[in-house]
Amino acid sequence: MIGDTRPSWHLHRYLQGSANLFEENRLLKVAIAGLFGITAVLGTVIYTSNQNTRTVIVPFGADGDLYVTGNKPSEAYLRAITFNIVGLVGTYSAYSADRQFQELLRIAHPSAYNGLRDSLNRLLDELGNNPTLSIATYIRGDQPVTWTGSEILVPVEKVRVIGGVIRKFRGNLRIRYALENGRFWLTALQEENFSADIR
Numbered sequence: 001m002i003g004d005t006r007p008s009w010h011l012h013r014y015l016q017g018s019a020n021l022f023e024e025n026r027l028l029k030v031a032i033a034g035l036f037g038i039t040a041v042l043g044t045v046i047y048t049s050n051q052n053t054r055t056v057i058v059p060f061g062a063d064g065d066l067y068v069t070g071n072k073p074s075e076a077y078l079r080a081i082t083f084n085i086v087g088l089v090g091t092y093s094a095y096s097a098d099r100q101f102q103e104l105l106r107i108a109h110p111s112a113y114n115g116l117r118d119s120l121n122r123l124l125d126e127l128g129n130n131p132t133l134s135i136a137t138y139i140r141g142d143q144p145v146t147w148t149g150s151e152i153l154v155p156v157e158k159v160r161v162i163g164g165v166i167r168k169f170r171g172n173l174r175i176r177y178a179l180e181n182g183r184f185w186l187t188a189l190q191e192e193n194f195s196a197d198i199r
Contacts, residue, residue, distance in 0.1 A: 090137025109185035
């Protein structure tokens, strides 16, 4: 009260309505924040479950645990793909190389396709100039094959035969790869530290 005058009921109702509106806005803000939190949690759960989805790949005649979980392959899958790549790119002759290289290019990543095709075409040109040339490549058993999330390092022995002359070399084949949506992509092939095997 101010003096003998009582406060106006209109002002009292206005102040009471403003307080209620403020409370409703605060509750609305809490509800919106809660919805955003629930959405974030559900999104995380869905993303995690997608990453842990297992794609089972079992080629005809294969055995072992060949699978990709999210973008992480099993060891058996990496061993199988390594064996296939070494066979396709490492053991060939003038009669088989073109078909093998075409098969290899089917798993080449689109970003690396042109570079891999050009390097394989150079090998085909070499075979065209030397039709008696043949190459056999074996994974060495005395050294381990190692891998990371993006590359495989394979110790190999290469036997080169041309015109009846045999030469042996030892070195490493570095296979770079990427996994996208459970699919294996070849991104690069590189021979390293090759030297004549003197025995």
